[in-house]
Each structure stands twice: as C-alpha cells, then as structure tokens.
Amino acid sequence: MSDPGRTTPPPRQPEWHLVVPVKAPSVGKSRLARDLDRIGLGADHEEISRALAKDTLAAACRTVGARCVVLVTSDGSAAEEWSAQGVAVVPDPGLGLNAAISLGLAAVTAGSPVAALLGDLPALTPPDLQQALAAAEMHEQSFVPDAGGEGTVMRAAVGGRFRPHFGPGSADLHEEAGATRLGLDLPRLRTDVDDVASLARALRLGVGSATTAAVRGLDLLGWAHAGHGPRL
Template identity: 75%
Template sequence: MSEPGRTPSPTRQPEWHIVVPVKAASVGKSRLTRELDALTPGVDHETISRALAHDTLVAACQTVGAAHVILVTSDEPAASEWARHGATVVGDPGLGLNAAIARGLETVALGTPVAALLGDVPCLTAADLAAALSAAVAHEQSFVPDASGDGTVLRAAAAGRFTPRFGPGSAARHETNGATRLDLDLPRLRTDVDDVASLTRALELGAGSATTAAVQALDLLGWAHAGHGPRL
C-alpha cells in the first residue's frame, strides 16, 4: 500500500483538518451486514467495514496530509494502522456519531479550517474531496449533502466551529443551523455506504482498492446488472 498523504498532488488542501469517525468494525454497518447476510451468509463483515473506512481515509490523507487527519474510533486495528501513517487517533467516546465528531473537533486549534467527513465513502478521490474543500472556503459554514439530498457526507467550517448534526435528515438540520448547502456534482464524495444498494453504486463509480478487494468474491455488480439488485 502506498503511504497515505505522502504523494504530492496539485489538489492538496493542506490548510484544512479533517475529522473522520469510524465505528468499530465488529459493530459498524449493521444494515449492510444484514443485507449481505441475506445474499451470502458467512460474509466477512469486519473486513468489508474496515475496507470502507480505509479507502475513505486514504483519500482524506492524500488531500490534506496524514498529519491533518483526525480518526475517531474504538477499532484497534484501524487505530494502529492510521497512527503508523501519521494520523491523529482519538478514542470514540461511545455516545454516537455526533459525539465522536465533536470529540475529534476538540483536537483542532480554533481558527483552523476543519471538516467532518463520514468514514464510509469508499469511492472518494483526493481530487473530489479537494474540490469540495475549495468550494467550502467561500463559506464560513457549509455542508455537502449525500446522494439522496437528505443526509450529509461533509460538514465544513472555513472559520469558527460547528455542532455536528449528522444522521437521517441531517441536511435540513445543518442548513437550519446556518451552514450553506453545497449541491456539488461530486458523486464519488456524495455516495456513502449504508446498504447493498449504495455499496453497489460505489463499486459502479469505482471504489478504492481495499473495498474492491473485500467484496470481489460477492460479484455485486454482476448481481445488480442481472436485475437482482439496485438499478444502476
């Protein structure tokens, strides 16, 4: 594996810090786990869960540099791996997604541009994340909704801080809270994975190497194109 965050790129946004919350693989992605079990019993859920986070973190590190990525997790393998790559690793307080993000935000100095990125965006590229942060610079507070338009994949503050309000219906909450909605044409950023349909969409867009390898044996794209899965 190449070292995240060390590849020079004209799209780098080094002034930003990015908080990425990742649940322990043993308990994360419960809906995806149920749906995969219904399709193929015995799937290695933990490997898939960690792969989704891995590809997301690679993109984040390539965009801002590993030293500006804050991973909030209770997953020991992920914590050890990303600490070796130079990311800041913070323990998940175990009080839910927003509390985890808030804990990560506490580690970033006031006045530093900071964003919170969901940890399950496996087709994200550094170029797309950099484009979103470039758009966010023009707004003190902003967010990028997910593909449905209802949720949130990225919440950013070019100045000041923010209260994370992720979860179902979070786009409306973030907008009500004063953040500018950025409906960017960045499907790789806006495709977070919660179920088999969104995982298949991520694969169609081009998921990262870890996710692709983790689900290769399932042939989800073949299954979908045969008419058994989500419409692509």
C-alpha cells in the same frame, strides 16, 4: 510605488483539517451486514467495513496530509495503523456519531478550517475532496449532502466550529443551523455506503484498493443488475 522586480506571492491556501469518525467493524454497518446475510453472497461484513474506512482515510490523507487528519474510533487496530502514519487518533467512547465528531473537532487547533467527513466513502478521490474543500472555503459554514439529498457526507467550517447533526434528515438540520448546502456534482464524495445497494453504486463509480480487495469474488453489480437490487 510597487517594485516591478518583485512578484507578489500567491495568497496562502487554508490548511484544512479533516475529522473522520470510524466505528469498530464489529458494531458498525449493521444494515450492510443484514443485507449481505440476506442475499447469501458469503461476504465478511467486518472486512468490508474496515476496507471502506481504509479507502476513505487514504483519500483524506492524500488530500490534506496525514498530520491534518483526525481519526475518531474505538477500533484498536485502525488506531494503531493510522497513528503510525501520522494521523491523530481520538478514542471514541461510543456515545454516537455526532459525539464522536465533536470530540474530533475539539482536537483541531482553534481557528483552523475543519471538515467532518463520513468514514464510509470508498469511491472518494483526492481531486473530488479537494474540489469540495475549495467550494467550502467560500462559505463560513457549509455541508455536502449525500446522493439522495437528505443525509450529509461532509460538514465544514472556515475558521470556526460547528455542531454536527449527522443522521436521518441531517441535510435539513445542517441547513437550518445556517450552513450552506453545496450541491456539488461529485458522486464519488456523495456516495456513502450503508447497505448493499449503496455499495454496488460505489463499486460502479470505482472504489479504492482496500474495498476492491474486500469484495473480490462477490458479483454485487451482477446481483443488482439481475433485478435483486436497484437498477444502477
């Protein structure tokens, strides 16, 4: 017989861990660098690349807490900055994106809910990420496709591990591996930045403070609307 004077505590929410791979700015975002050079806006692609990662990591830390974020990177300055904030840092040996994610996954306590998140989501906000993680809690294995539906921005597992298949055609590869596709209406999460067109889309959604500062003075939205890029 239950005690009417006692209340049942709400079920404990799973403590998600997030693995975020970030390339060093000198070697990352090559397509973005080529685009910026081609359109001649005088932008520093390394500064922008660094800012994309900073805004993504900031959103991740505000969502799950810094101690539940694992940064995989070969960028010494980023490693030092985020380690000082409580983020776990795993050195990236430069064997590719999926190898980096796998190293990050290995650093998470076995059995913990874990998600791999791309490091170039400057429009991401904690409410969007929290909504995606809540949806992922309903499935043993899941993923969130990018805006185009072919790539992947987040791959998640509840109480287990997974083999990441990020890269061209990753959405189909993750689905074939048994992960549930989460077609969420979350454009801030699903807009990763690979080139100037996707950067312009992210800017239209609204980006974090680091990316805002990095592109200050560059009229990328004007460039796109003038017919030099895709209509937004």
